[in-house]
Amino acid sequence: MSVTPLQALPLDLLRQRSSTKWRSYAEDVIPMFVAETDFPLAPAITAALHRAVEIGDTGYTPPRPGIDLDFAAYAERRWGWTVDPSRIRWTGDVMMGVVEVLRAVTRPGDRVVVTPPVYPPFYDTVEEAGAVVERVPLVDDGERWSLDLAGIESALAAGARAVLLCNPHNPTGTVHSRESLAALARLAAHYGASVVSDEIHAPLVHAPAVFTPFLDAAPEAAAVGYAVTSASKAYNLAGLKCAVIVTGAEGTATVVRGLPWEVEWRAGLFGVIANRAAFAAESDEWLEGLLAALDENRRLLADLLAEHLPRARYRLPDAGFLAWVDVSAYGWGDNPAPLIRREAKVALHHGPLFGTEGIGHVRINVGCAPEVLREAIERIGRLAGERRE
Known part of the structure; x- marks a missing residue:
């Protein structure tokens, strides 16, 4: 069609x-x-925001705004990814979520792998979390870019404590394969490291490429990974603050539940309303x-x-x-x-x-x-x- x-x-x-x-x-x-x-904007987003303004729904974000259920349904519908809503939290935007997760899984001075060329705030985010950037550039074979798994393994073997993944990758637009993500997960599990995956571009994958959520790439991925994403990039909602932090195992979920309550309070009500409308099937x-x-x-x-x-x-x-x-x-x-x-x-x-x-x-x-x-x-x-x- x-x-x-x-x-x-x-x-x-x-x-x-x-x-x-x-x-x-x-x-x-x-x-x-x-x-x-x-x-x-998607009509459902416009209608939801218009209704909120019309009734003066401009207060604080509620303790259970419902975005966990909406994102879980969206992930199942769009990617065939089954997410437990109890393992979803929300915050102001993706980089806020990344910083808070990195703070929780690293100590000051720990090294975090990034894979340049990569979204510039990745460098600042690692530093804001108190960690140190370890560059492991993407491999460019002249036709496409891919993760340098050997280079990442060397960094992890030398003591790097986390990998900050861009999946899909900005700026190259690379959709990492399930195989490479699974291999990354196994490396992280072997070396006791964490993977924080920025998946904000996931709704925008062009066929025949297929998006693989990191947490769904392999059993090890759920144990070591944290996904942070939002409707803001695909649906042009950057000014309306809302993102979700997703985990796939009880251990990582416990880490996220242990983040300060302020992490959730940073999500704006309009951001939640707009994201929920974006994740709805009508959009x-x-x-x-x-x-x-x-x-x-x-x-x-x-x-x-x-x-x-x-x-x-x-x-x-x-x-x-x-x-x-x-x-x-x-x-x-x-x-x-x-x-x-x-x-x-x-x-x-x-x-x-x-x-x-x-x-x-x-x-x-x-x-x-x-x-x-x-x-x-x-x-x-x-x-x-x-x-x-």
Whole structure:
């Protein structure tokens, strides 16, 4: 059955938004940096928030807001993953959850493995938890990226106490295989380490790739793992604070239950309301439309780069709306984004912030209208032509 792609909102309406994407640069700049999308909210989310405003439902988040049941149903429906609702807690956002779990499973000065190039807040989050970053970059075989299991094992054998996993991976869009996640789980179990898995991009996996929740990858994964996720990325709810922390075994659940009550109080009521509406079955049709739009855009970007920036290197991401593009062949320096913003008037995310592996790279947000994506790449293409001249 064909799915009608979701249509992005018009630019004149988007520029009325007051979020980071639309208030960081002047109106002559096309903003494609931060992970906000340009689509209307799922109707169920709009209705739920409208009703809350209408009746003044703007108080504190209740002790049992129901998101545990909603997420468990969503996980079963979307991924065939059976989650015990009693092993789900909630907090303000994914990085808040990651920090609190890392604090609970590490001691000050412990080393935590990250796998660059990776979402920049991972580095800050490890440090905020009092731990030390241990870099084990993804393996790039020229066709796809994968976890460096041998490198991770070396780090764990040398005393690293945790792995901070990005599953699916940001910025490459890699969907890690069940086999690699299971192998990671076995390594963590062998060395007595924990795995904290950021799974915020999980709803946005493009066929034929298949998302594997880390906790479901192997029996060992449930024993060593913690998943932290939210509807905020897929459903564009970053300003409405809510995320869930999921465990799969009694030992890890006990750790999460031992976190301060303040961890749950950080979830905003509007965030809970919006996340619950996103996880509801009535929002599935909207999500399918979004996936169709993003699939078209990730393929359109490949065509546009071939036409206007033929020396750029880009692989279709397995998941998400973020494209990782190597433009180092154009000689725009280690960090091309500032020059592109200044001269082409297109704001992209700075590659080196994701790690040294990001030198010469930019991250492009394709969660927009096709015509906006086309205009942005054409502008950058003109810049490349002008600089050749």
